[in-house]
Amino acid sequence: MHPFSFPFRPLKDVRSALSLRFLPLLSGEEAVDIIPWISGAGGGGAEGAAWCVAASEVPGDGVPLQGNICWPLPLALASMVDGEGIAVFRGMGITASAVFSGGVPVFCRCGSEEEGVRGSEEGGGMDGDVRLCREFALASGREGLAASVWTGTSPGELLEAARQTAARFPAFLSVNISRPALEAALARERTARVLRNFSAAAAFLGAVFCAVQFSLSLQVRSSLERISAEAAALYREIAGPSERIVDPLSQARGKLAELRGSGGDDSSLSLFLGHLGRAWTGGDGGRKSGFPVLDQMRYTGESAELTGTAQTMEAIQALRTAADSGGFRASLGDIQQIPGGGLRFSLSLRREKP
CATH class of the missing domain: 3.30.1360.100 (General secretion pathway protein M, EpsM)
Incomplete structure (x- = not known):
């Protein structure tokens, strides 16, 4: 596991940055997939952890994790150390251990109890699991994590740890390192990007339309005011400057009505x-x-x-x-x-x- 923090959030960009950082260190005979998990974001960026998993162990459609029969059991132990320390469970034929820093897993390991602790020359057991986690914490510059250690062996302890973790660290419930889940997340991100661009374009066109309508309304208002002023000036020329003008058209119609029939009756x-x-x-x-x-x-x-x-x-x-x-x-x-x-x-x- 490798924690990360980037000033950008898109999952595609996060994967590209992680590949540039870690793939040169993980190159070997077997291909390795880097699968990011974004635990939070702030200021437009993204932070979380990335799983470096052998390509053969990444589950596909309906294919379980190979060699990791109890995945993602290590994440269920986070609440036992309050997201900061070492947690190890060994029992019921399985073993799970994890190192947490700031509520983010920086090391995870799970498998069958018979496998022991791979890479440890001094043997297996609970002490071997704890020793391996401490060695990782010291080697990664997290000496303070080595002082907080929780171990458990009973099903009741594991169940209680899982319940508290689900309540205190709900982000862990979204962890899914299968290929279908990663492809679905990328598809959702592409769809969201398209919808965001469409919404931005629609908002821009709406703003332009509103600006045009506002400009037209100002022109119409200016034209009406000009016509009213010209009508008042014309009426004042006919009726004289002393008469008060309220509605030039109605007043002119009234004067015409007063003048009607004042001439001869030749057209009567x-x-x-x-x-x-x-x-x-x-x-x-x-x-x-x-x-x-x-x-x-x-x-x-x-x-x-x-x-x-x-x-x-x-x-x-x-x-x-x-x-x-x-x-x-x-x-x-x-x-x-x-x-x-x-x-x-x-x-x-x-x-x-x-």
């Missing part, structure tokens, strides 16, 4: 009706014989559209001639034959400009 409805009466009656008070019958008149203020019926075309022409006089211009429109005899016609009557 009564003028049109008087001219039509004279055209129909001929001035003697009765309707001319054979003249058409008026069915409908639509008055628009500047002209009048007449619709009526007549027995002959001559009567329609006589009406047009009578109406086309006295300052009015009359013109025939559509003339249609109606069932049962007779004609339907339309006549437009317009006041001539002086």
